[in-house]
Amino acid sequence: MPVVFAKRFCDSTVRGAYFLSITRRIFLRQSGLAAAALAARQNMSHGPAPKFRTQLDVSSLAQFVDPLPIPEIAQPSEHRASPTEPTVKLPYYRMTMRQFESKVHRDLKPTRLWGFGNSSPGPTLETRSRQGLLVEWVNELPNNHFLPIDHSIHGAEVDKPEVRTVIHLHGAKAPPQSDGYPESWYVPGKSAICHYPNGQDAALLWYHDHALGINRLNVFAGLLGLFIVRDEFEDALDLPRGKYEIPLAIYDRIFDLDGQLNYPVSGDAKKPWMPEVFGDAILMNGKLFPYLEVEPRKYRLRVLNAANGRFFHLSLSNSQTLYQIGTDQGLLSAPVPLETVSLAPAERADLIIDFSALRGCSVILKNDTLNIMQFRVGQTSSGETRALPQRLRPVPKIPESAAVKTRTLSLVEIDDLVQRPVTMLLNNVHWSMPVTENPVLDSTEIWSLLNTTDDAHPIHLHLVRFQILDRRSFDVAAYWTTGQVKYMGTAVPPEPGEAGWKDTVRADPGMVTRIITRFEGFTGRYVWHCHILEHEDNEMMRPFDVVPAR
Ligand code: C2O
Ligand code: CU
Ligand code: CU
Secondary structure: OOOOOOOOEOOOOOOOOOOOOOOHHHHHHOOHHHHHHHHOOOOOOOOOOOOOOOEOOHHHOOOOOEEOOOOOEOOOOEEEEOOOOOOOEEEEEEEEEEEEEEOOOOOOOOEEEEEEOOEOOEEEEEEEOOOOEEEEEEEOOOOOOOOOOOOOOOOOOOOOOOOOEOEEEEOOOOOHHHOOOOOOOEOOOOEEEEEEOOOOOOEEEEEEEOOOOOHHHHHHHOOEEEEEEEOHHHHHOOOOOHHHEEEEEEEEEOEEOOOOEOOOOOOOOOOOOOOOOOOOEEEEOOEEOEEEEEOOOEEEEEEEEOOOOOOEEEEEOOOOOEEEEEEOOEEEEEEEEEOOEEEOOOOEEEEEEEOOOOOOOEEEEEEOOEEEEEEEEOOOOOOOOOOOOOOOOOOOOOOHHHEEEEEEEEEEEEEOOOOOEEEEEEOOEOOOOOOOOOOEOOOEEEEEEEEOOOOOEEEEEOOOOEEEEEEEEEOHHHHHHHOOOOEOOOOEOOOHHHOOOEOEEEEOOOEEEEEEEEOOOOOEEEEEEEOOHHHHHOOOEEEEEEEOOO
């Protein structure tokens, strides 16, 4: 089906294909910088799932026929006393998880989804730094799951209810009882009230399900949404705001010919779990190939990779420079010019795009060589385009000497006899084993993540924001035989777009990735895990305890 553009397509430079599928052998030949650059691409070492007979071929759909949806801003229903300061009243929101149908494309039948209210992504929660709020997360989902549960996975045994949810606010500095602990799930008809004090800098956070053993299915079904924290420092920068600030949640799915979600299975009916799931249908705010009408001026795009496992490499079809101004936990110290923005699952990028040279044109946002969405640039702009500030928020480096402890933590994949992964582990221990990471409140630690696998794993810590120190390749085979880390290359500093406050870091294969963080805010039980949800669900997640100083 030919693609019809609503407007003249001004793009002349078509970018070359630069997909890379790295095989294990090629990978092991790389080292140092080259390996780091390659590893930023995804290593689909397990291969894509075979297409099924009734799978929708997304390339057959007309592109840019649906406007980009912008999730509505959630409104509080009342005010209630703060659990920590009873004289203070906090806004109280009710966010209800429901099953509903929604069209992801003009030419597809409505898709059954799970979301909040009637939308997925759910309504965006918006607040200011230190303005606390209460959210009652209400489970009004049906009693049966519509995606394939693997009952052989820990926490999803047959005696567990099929539909269980618990919402986590990713990137929040929240007390442990409000953090959405994976075992604190509740069933349809129940709810949980969470207190988010928001004592943190302006940033784009997001909420999503975190239920043990079925998290990947609940998020795939649609249980996710955005949460924006603002503050005075950011206000003073006078960045594009209001209708010039666009939230973009991007994720991939697989649909059948009826427009229904299909979550792939292994073929073993007793163990349907798949080590990775990649869809060919890439949704932006829940639509396939949407378009957005913009004015010829600067826009701020708040991009979240909400995919289960896909890494995105976003660029504009005219190769125009994008300016990255922020990362997971807020503003960078200065804008970073980029042609391609790479995001692992759960990572965020705060971007400025200037459309002022594109009056009357359209430009396409792409992932590698594939079209994702179209911007249609109008002729006139009502707002003024100010210069982008050259200095943003200072990010003072945490000195390595501040760390009282360094933990060496391995990322491990356990394969069966035919090299199919059966589980993924952190430090060779399972979820249910005793806690081994117990940082002291207000102490600084370095976590050295040794990735012994062939995949890049986005590692996320709850509660904290951290800085990336460096990545360095090491001899994995020697590590397995001797238990010693033998470095093979030089230490590579974080990329400019990662050199800010992070809560998720790409741990590249065959590399030691070092992060440094101060465990601030609360004592209690939290988790850290790989944010490839298929891995997280199958043991690549561990609890940690922040303990009081003695
Ligand atoms: Cu985005 Cu533990 O999660
Ligand atoms: Cu989180
Ligand atoms: Cu992983």
